[in-house]
């Protein structure tokens with residue numbers, strides 16, 4: 001699957017809806033046992049959640065957006081398929097979350113790229129299921145530091161902490177992902193799927209049992225004046241940096 005939402009693959013409501021529907025089709029296709037997730041945009045895997053979906057929007061619209069973010073995470077994290085992330089660009093916040101739901105992460109070894117959950121840098125807080133996905137990936141202590149600082153890691157740093165599994169030159173990323181997929185698909189599906197589910201079920205069940213309160217929590221947090229102000233400042237910083 002190639003992410004195509006120019007310019008930076010930000011995760012808008014429309015894009016998330018289209019993504020989930022495409023993933024669901026693959027999940028139901030018995031001939032599809034694995035997916036390589038990559039970006040069709042230069043330099044960026046995904047810029048994370050579309051900040052415009054969280055800025056100046058009605059509570060109803062924010063709730064609809066958050067349900068779509070939850071759906072994307074649930075579909076990816078609980079997929080029966082082998083999902084390999086070929087991270088061919090920067091992958092902050094929601095982009096990092098998306099990468100962490102995959103079974104294996106291969107990143108281009110370009111020092112200009114970065115990956116991590118940088119929410120606190122925007123004045124917002126990574127929700128519990130973002131946090132738990134990271135704990136499940138790199139452990140508790142590393143997550144505590146990463147989340148409080150809103151740390152973005154270079155590919156080498158990400159490899160050191162186990163946030164990605166392999167670095168390769170960018171032009172070898174798909175070939176490496178394909179070789180890796182062959183190895184993963186050599187394991188009998190039922191045994192691998194049950195094992196994956198055993199590892200991830202507690203985190204998935206926790207969000208499933210708290211979906212509505214999590215939406216309420218998000219809407220009440222994101223629509224608060226000081227949070228809207230922080231997002232506004234961050235957006236103008238992004239635009240200014242460009243000029």
Ligand SMILES: CCCCC/C=C\C/C=C\C/C=C/C(=O)SCCNC(=O)CCNC(=O)[C@H](O)C(C)(C)COP(=O)(O)OP(=O)(O)OC[C@H]1O[C@@H](n2cnc3c(N)ncnc32)[C@H](O)[C@@H]1OP(=O)(O)O
Pocket residue numbers: 007008010043044046047048049050051052090092093094095118119122124125126127217218221222238239242
């Ligand atoms: C206790 C209660 C807790 C309850 C929970 C509450 C809240 C938590 C909620 C949400 C969690 C949030 C998760 C997120 O994912 S937030 C998004 C974070 N993303 C970022 O910080 C990335 C920002 N972008 C960048 O750093 C760079 O754009 C880039 C990805 C490194 C790419 O750089 P490049 O130089 O290639 O591009 P530009 O910077 O010039 O960007 C082009 C263009 O796109 C706009 N843009 C970039 N990122 C986003 C985005 N995430 N959303 C919307 N728009 C984005 C950028 O402004 C430019 O726009 P322009 O109009 O100027 O062309």
